[in-house]
Amino acid sequence: MKHVSEYRSGEIAARLAQRIAALVEPGRRYKLMEICGGHTHAIYRHGIEDLLPREVELVHGPGCPVCVIPMGRQDDAIAIAEQDGVIFTTFADMLRVPATNGSLLDAKARGADVRMVYSPLDALRLARENPDRHVVFFAIGFETTAPSTALTVLRAGAEGVENFSIFCNHVLVPPPLRAILDSPDLDLDGFIGPGHVSTVIGTRPYDFIAADYGKPVAVAGFEPLDVLQSIYMLLRQLGEGRCEVENQYVRVVRRDGNERALAAIDETMEIRDSFEWRGLGFIERSALRLRGRWTQFDAEARFELPGARVADPPACQCGEVLRGVLRPWECKVFGTACTPERPIGTCMVSSEGACAAYYNYGRLARRRSERTPA
């Protein structure tokens, strides 16, 4: 399949790996953060770490939209879902995220009408089909997903739909990056930039990483050759003493992003003063909410929500994993009490979560390598 198979050639991957190894300077280590959970998934799925020299370490960033939603917001979602007359719609991954009193699936088992959708436009269709019910869409995701929510609000407004609202939890990529770069124990040499977020926002919003913090960025696609090439680009920048924002994913990412998508977001949403991220705490201006003129579609205005700040379960170490302090297998419940089938924390729920990705693709290879004498 075009744009898939041609980016998975083992022969080219081996050549790229050789070129990466040739760029490694003796005695130097390279710690690179892949921001996006999609890259974390791709790295484990395709065994990319096995192709890299030991000097190159990949650190997983906060870019899994499921993982960063704090438990209090999940409680709010369940509170909405359990209201009389509500059809609560959500992407599949959010169904299984544990909250204080079980997950949305548990709420469904208790009688709530919770349904999985692939798009907020599907939720809007449900609202049209069920005029006697109120349909709520649980909007989560980064700038990649916000345009579909924005388009849905615009279409709902144009059609005059009255039984539809959005529980908006969209978050933004640049603010947590600045928080990570500002942390005193920062130990990163460069960033693999998120590919699909960048189709919307472009590469310009990452300029501060190079200009203010002196770290190189390579925005990358999600196939193995994309990721390897972005690592090559970062090592080449580091070797040449450059720090720039480079774009590996030129087949879909433009410098200015998708201006129509940005305009749709701007028309329907505004930046919140502050938003809580799991593992990172409150980050200023890091999330979106519906603008006042769309209040009729805002579930937060329509429903009374608990709005409580809820601590993660004591056994859960998702926070440390999201900050890159712990690797997935270092969490004390990884693969034992916490598995994709029965997750305790969000990182084990989404396929983009570092724990789930590592559980599904990496843990057996690691056990093999641990058994193999050096």
Place this chain on the structure above:
Amino acid sequence: MTDACRCITCGDVAVVARVLELRGANALVALGAESEEVAVELVAPVQVGEELLCHAGVALARVAG
């Protein structure tokens, strides 16, 4: 993208789809052996046969050949 699990929250892997048919503000696109309708106003005008990067029911970008 047909041979990988598909994360619908962040457009994991390349969700590239070919336009089969135009339907006003939407288009029917082929995703492997399946087809689905996506909104195309953020990348319009599109043509039948063109490849689009799609996410959560919306086309976000045209894929450069």
